[in-house]
Amino acid sequence: xxxxxxxxxxxxxxxxxxxxxxxxxxxxxxxxxxxxxxxxxxxxxxxxxxxxxxxxxxxxxxxxxxxxxxxxxxxxxxxxxxxxxxxxxxxxxxxxxxxxxxxxxxxxxxxxxxxxxxxxxxxxxxxxxxxxxxxxxxxxxxxxxxxxxxxxxxxxxxxxxxxxxxxxxxxxxxxxxxxxxxxxxxxxxxxxxxxxxxxxxxxxxxxxxxxxxxxxxxxxxxxxxxxxxxxxxxxxxxxxxxxxxxxxxxxxxxxxxxxxxxxxxxxxxxxxxxxxxxxxxxxxxxxxxxxxxxxxxxxxxxxxxxxxxxxxxxxxxxxxxxxxxxxxxxxxxxxxxxxxxxxxxxxxxxxxxxxxxxxxxxxxxxxxxxxxxxxxxxxxxxxxxxx
Amino acid sequence: xxxxxxxxxxxxxxxxxxxxxxxxxxxxxxxxxxxxxxxxxxxxxxxxxxxxxxxxxxxxxxxxxxxxxxxxxxxxxxxxxxxxxxxxxxxxxxxxxxxxxxxxxxxxxxxxxxxxxxxxxxxxxxxxxxxxxxx
Numbered sequence: 001x002x003x004x005x006x007x008x009x010x011x012x013x014x015x016x017x018x019x020x021x022x023x024x025x026x027x028x029x030x031x032x033x034x035x036x037x038x039x040x041x042x043x044x045x046x047x048x049x050x051x052x053x054x055x056x057x058x059x060x061x062x063x064x065x066x067x068x069x070x071x072x073x074x075x076x077x078x079x080x081x082x083x084x085x086x087x088x089x090x091x092x093x094x095x096x097x098x099x100x101x102x103x104x105x106x107x108x109x110x111x112x113x114x115x116x117x118x119x120x121x122x123x124x125x126x127x128x129x130x131x132x133x134x135x136x137x138x139x140x141x142x143x144x145x146x147x148x149x150x151x152x153x154x155x156x157x158x159x160x161x162x163x164x165x166x167x168x169x170x171x172x173x174x175x176x177x178x179x180x181x182x183x184x185x186x187x188x189x190x191x192x193x194x195x196x197x198x199x200x201x202x203x204x205x206x207x208x209x210x211x212x213x214x215x216x217x218x219x220x221x222x223x224x225x226x227x228x229x230x231x232x233x234x235x236x237x238x239x240x241x242x243x244x245x246x247x248x249x250x251x252x253x254x255x256x257x258x259x260x261x262x263x264x265x266x267x268x269x270x271x272x273x274x275x276x277x278x279x280x281x282x283x284x285x286x287x288x289x290x291x292x293x294x295x296x297x298x299x300x301x302x303x304x305x306x307x308x309x310x311x312x313x314x315x316x317x318x319x320x321x322x323x324x325x326x327x328x329x330x331x332x333x334x335x336x337x338x339x340x341x342x343x344x345x346x347x348x349x350x351x352x353x354x355x356x357x358x359x360x361x362x363x364x365x366x367x368x369x370x371x372x373x374x375x376x377x378x379x380x381x382x383x384x385x386x387x
Numbered sequence: 388x389x390x391x392x393x394x395x396x397x398x399x400x401x402x403x404x405x406x407x408x409x410x411x412x413x414x415x416x417x418x419x420x421x422x423x424x425x426x427x428x429x430x431x432x433x434x435x436x437x438x439x440x441x442x443x444x445x446x447x448x449x450x451x452x453x454x455x456x457x458x459x460x461x462x463x464x465x466x467x468x469x470x471x472x473x474x475x476x477x478x479x480x481x482x483x484x485x486x487x488x489x490x491x492x493x494x495x496x497x498x499x500x501x502x503x504x505x506x507x508x509x510x511x512x513x514x515x516x517x518x519x520x521x522x
Contacts, residue, residue, distance in 0.1 A: 123451035132396060133417050136498070136510075137474050138447060138454040139462045146445035147464055154443070154487050199446040247464050247472040252443075 001098045004234050005385055007227035008037025008217035009343045013179045014331035016114045017211040022049075022056050025213040026110035027069045033106065033215035038228030042217070043102035045069070045076035048089030048109030050335035052078075054124040055115045065108060082128035083284065084371025085109060086214070086338025087237075087378030093218040094237045103220050109340075110213035111333035121209055125334065128372040130245040142206055142285070144246055144373045146198040149287040152253055153200065156302035160200055163286040164188040165308045167204050167329075170283060170322040173315065174329025176356040177344075181210050181331030205286040207326075212333035214340040224385060231385040232346045235269035235364075238262075240377045253302075258295035258368065261377040266297070269364070269381040273297040276381075277362040278348060279319055280341040282370035283326040292368060296379075320359045323348060338369030342380055349384050393508055398432075400510035403493055405471065407433035416471045437493030437511070439467040444477060444485045453499050461485055465513050479514035492516045 010032025012025050026047065034042070045066050053059045062076030081088035086109035093105040113121055122142075126135040129144055139147075152158065168187060174180035186204060194204040217229070224231040240260025246252050266272060273296065281292040290304030298319060299307035311318035324330055324344040327337055345365035347353045369378045398404040405416030410427030416435060421428055444463035447454070454460070461477035463485070477485060478496055491513040498510045 119450070119452045119455055122449060123453070126451050132392075132399075134474050135451070137462060138450065138457065138460060138476050138498070139445075139474060140447055140449065140451055142449065143445045143447050143462055147443045147462070150445060151443035151487070195448075196446065197449045199448065201445070245474070247474045252464075 002100055003221035004094050004097050005219055005221040005224050005231045006216045006234055006342070006346060007219050007224055007229040007231050008033040008035070008039070009215070009229070009346050010036060011179055011214040011340060011343050012212050014181045014210045014212040014333055014340070017112070018114060020211070022052055022058060022110055022112040023064055023068045025112065025211060026065045026108050029110070029213035029215040030065065030069050030106055030108040033108070033217050036229045037217040039104060039217060042071060042074055042106040043104050044096060045071065045074060045106045045108065046089040046092045047076060047078045048086040048107065048335050048339060049078055049111060050080055050082055050085045050128070051111060051113065051124050054127065055121065056112050080335070081376040082371035083282070083332070083334045084338060084369045084376040084378055085335035086340070087367070087369030087380070088239070088338070088371070088376065090216065090218070090339060090342060090380065091237050091239055091378055094234060097218050097220055103223060105218045106215060107218060107339060108213060108215040109336040109338060111335045112211050113209040113333065114211055125209070134245050140198055142201050143198040145285040145287055146201040147246060148252060148291065148373065149200050149285070152287060152290065155253065158305055161188055161192050162305045163205065163290070164191040165305065165313065166283055166286045166289040166322070167191055169313050170326040170328035173323055173357050174325025176354045177324040177330060180325040180329055181208055182325065182329050201285055201287070207284045207328045207332035210331035210333050212331065212336050212340065214336050214343045216339060216342055216346070221385065230350050232349050232382050233385045235381045235383060236265040237378065237380040238264035238268060240264065242375050244372060244375045246373050253291065255291050255295040255374040255377070257374045257377040258292055258370070261379040262296045262368070265379040265381050271364055271381060275364050276319065276366045278323055278345065278359045278365050279321050280323065280326065280345055280365070280367040281321055282337070282368055283322055283328050284332055284370070288370065289321070292370070296368065315357055315359055323357055323359055324353065338367070338378060341367040341369060342382070345382050349382060390506060401495060403435040403437050403511055405433050405435060406430040414469050414471050416473055435467050435469055435471065437467070439465045439491055441485065441487055441489045441491055442466045442472060443487060446482050453501065457499070463513065465491055476512045477514065478512040484515070490516055
């Protein structure tokens, strides 16, 4: 297997892009990444997206985006793994390059969620869950996370306010990220008094749905000298899976998909949890941050919240998280999120982020993108090439 | 959900019918063609009794389209006596009555109406046991 690096990144701001369509968002991010890398053409393009069919009545994104990006005739295909689509698209590119089948692959992940009203989007997002046995019982995707949060609070004796650590940190960091959706700080009181969406999950537990696109250019590490962008090694990009339905898991509070993904990633990258300098977790909901910390080996079962409070997840904390706002503060353009996470980790490694949110000592950055309630998990570990 | 799909699920929706692995005896709901434990493809239909306890629950305030007129409502995960967990709405109780560990029994209820002219879809929900001594 060849070693793999990323030599170009691009992103659009995460917003309600009422005036932009899906293809233009994707093309902007992809061409920005190509400009950053200094490439004119690509061997292939993988497109991460979840809901173009349901919300934009548009599938067949691969060829559409390749055409509009000025890459006539290049192979392009959509990769879908619910909210994990972006990470999955990177995984496919890494496989293509590592195997030697392709040298230069563009990954662009895009989501356009503001095509419809909120309730319709709620129904579309719920397709990440088991349609016949979860969604059709009236369960929303937020509801699934609420089921986890309630049980977690019950088993480990936490109060709702204990979860504030994650959204408060995310909003604090997003303040300095110009591409983030939210630019206002929150405190524990605002968090605790926000209105319930699916009790006990309230508005400030939940990441906002939004539009956006992000892109990376994945190449063989032996070829990085041909490109302009500062190269970052992608040491591991590994997938773990679990049952789609929450009720089919013996212990829903232990994310086996995360554990499977992260164990492979640590092994392949040759690192352990204590080597990680920053962790971009899939903080779609506060409870997911806690469960991800535990299944990723940073904290024991039930100790995720305690770990966050004691170790510190702020920029200068023991394990900086959501450093550019995370899903909660930057926004969660569902299928695009996994690529935003990697783009942000690369900006941190390149030291290209605003001083207020630059993680000071950084060697290994870890991103973790989760599809559904943990059914598809993609963990990537990145570091500066030759450092 | 369209009629053929709902019709296909009638044994699950009305009878809580899953599968029992003829290899190792593992019980599954929903039905599975391959046993998740011993990987056997030899199975029989198995009808769950529909009694259990509440593992966790949520109150849905912002509901998907077709459930919008029911909000707020309760959805829970129920640990069946046979050792299998299922997802269902909770009914015949107030929002405040729900508590983890409470006993529940299956009942057939209307799930939703598919628009003004569409079919009314039925299926299982769970309620506190009708015999109040067990509550």
